[in-house]
Structure formats: C-alpha cells, structure tokens
Amino acid sequence: GESVGLHLPTLSVQEGDNSIINCAYSNSASDYFIWYKQESGKGPQFIIDIRSNMDKRQGQRVTVLLNKTVKHLSLQIAATQPGDSAVYFCADEEGGGFKTIFGAGTRLFVKA
Amino acid sequence: NAGVTQTPKFQVLKTGQSMTLQCAQDMNHEYMSWYRQDPGMGLRLIHYSVGAGITDQGEVPNGYNVSRSTTEDFPLRLLSAAPSQTSVYFCASSYSSGQRGGHNTGELFFGEGSRLTVL
Numbered sequence: 001g002e003s004v005g006l007h008l009p010t011l012s013v014q015e016g017d018n019s020i021i022n023c024a025y026s027n028s029a030s031d032y033f034i035w036y037k038q039e040s041g042k043g044p045q046f047i048i049d050i051r052s053n054m055d056k057r058q059g060q061r062v063t064v065l066l067n068k069t070v071k072h073l074s075l076q077i078a079a080t081q082p083g084d085s086a087v088y089f090c091a092d093e094e095g096g097g098f099k100t101i102f103g104a105g106t107r108l109f110v111k112a
Numbered sequence: 113n114a115g116v117t118q119t120p121k122f123q124v125l126k127t128g129q130s131m132t133l134q135c136a137q138d139m140n141h142e143y144m145s146w147y148r149q150d151p152g153m154g155l156r157l158i159h160y161s162v163g164a165g166i167t168d169q170g171e172v173p174n175g176y177n178v179s180r181s182t183t184e185d186f187p188l189r190l191l192s193a194a195p196s197q198t199s200v201y202f203c204a205s206s207y208s209s210g211q212r213g214g215h216n217t218g219e220l221f222f223g224e225g226s227r228l229t230v231l
Contacts, residue, residue: 098160098162
C-alpha cells in the first residue's frame with residue numbers, strides 16, 4: 001500500500017538559518033505532492049505544491065525539491081523565523097486526486 | 113467567504129452515544145473529506161466525497177458514516193462512540209480535477225477542527 005512518511009519527528013534550527021524537512025513516499029504512481037504547515041490549535045495550511053513533471057518549485061522563502069528516482073521530497077525554508085515554528089506535513093494524492101494521504105509530520109522548533 | 117466551517121469545536125460523549133459533526137464550505141468545492149488527527153500521528157482519512165451524492169471510504173472508515181446531499185455540506189456521523197474515537201477531527205474541501213487550472217490547485221482547505229472526547 002501507499003505510505004508517505006517523514007524522516008525525523010522533530011527539527012530544531014537557529015533563527016536565520018535554513019531549514020530542510022524531508023519526506024519519503026512509496027507509491028511510484030504519485031504525481032502530485034503538497035506541503036502543509038500546522039500551527040498549534042489550527043487546521044493545516046497549504047505551503048507549496050509540486051507535480052511529478054517538475055524537480056523543483058520555489059515560493060516565498062520556501063523551495064520544494066522532488067527526486068522521483070529515490071521517491072523523496074524536501075521542503076527548504078530560507079532564513080527561518082520564529083513564526084515558522086509549527087508541524088510540517090507532506091502529502092500526496094492518489095486515486096486521480098480523490099484522496100490526499102498525509103505523512104506523520106515534522107515539528108520544527110526555531111531557536112531565537 | 114467563510115471557507116470551511118466545522119461545528120462543534122468541542123464535544124464530550126459517553127461510550128455508546130451517537131453524534132454528528134457538521135461541516136460546510138462556501139467555495140463551491142466538489143471534493144470534501146474528513147480526517148482525524150491523533151497525537152504523534154499525521155492526519156488519517158476517514159471518508160471523502162467527490163461530489164453531491166457520492167461518498168467513499170478512506171483509510172479509517174469504521175465507526176463513521178457520511179452523506180453528501182448538497183455540494184456545501186458533508187456531515188460526519190459517529191454511530192456508537194468508543195474511546196478509540198477520541199481525537200481531533202478536521203473537515204477539508206478542495207477543487208476537483210475538473211475545477212483545477214489557473215490559480216486553482218489541489219490544495220485542501222481545512223476547518224478549525226472539532227475536538228472530541230469519548231469517556
């Protein structure tokens with residue numbers, strides 16, 4: 001079956017440093033991936049997405065990299081700020097977009 | 113736009129009781145889904161719907177029923193609550209494949225969550 005997982009449950013970075021959050025997936029047919037940020041007590045919020053026909057996509061201070069060969073994607077956050085402290089989830093679609101399956105999440109701590 | 117609205121935000125039930133979590137969206141999204149989130153785990157898909165009148169099971173459907181009589185509403189019913197159903201429940205909606213394009217992505221729009229405790 002499909003699984004979407006994250007390598008590390010927690011990540012601690014210094015304010016101003018870059019953060020890298022990793023994610024592995026198992027379904028070779030997955031073609032659409034999304035990163036979400038969840039702050040305490042709130043629902044997840046969309047950060048950035050990427051399709052399988054791309055290797056890299058950039059947003060504001062965030063970059064997602066996709067390596068289809070090893071079925072791995074990462075979220076890079078530049079100049080990490082205290083407001084970036086949250087749990088980050090990778091997710092992928094299956095069933096033609098009907099279902100979105102989430103990984104377990106990585107909690108990012110930003111040290112001042 | 114209100115986005116995705118869930119009610120109630122908090123609920124305490126006794127084992128065996130039934131209840132319905134309400135979810136409504138005003139974005140004309142065809143896709144809607146329910147997730148549960150337990151400590152130390154990600155979001156697990158309970159049920160989803162690709163349009164009015166169409167529902168299907170997700171990863172953890174047992175003990176839950178859904179219906180989709182309108183595009184806007186997607187209630188989740190707990191038939192006979194069990195302590196294992198203590199969790200935070202999130203409703204989400206998104207554009208269908210046919211609705212995407214331009215600025216419309218596959219992004220899930222989530223409600224604020226409903227925290228359910230079953231004693």
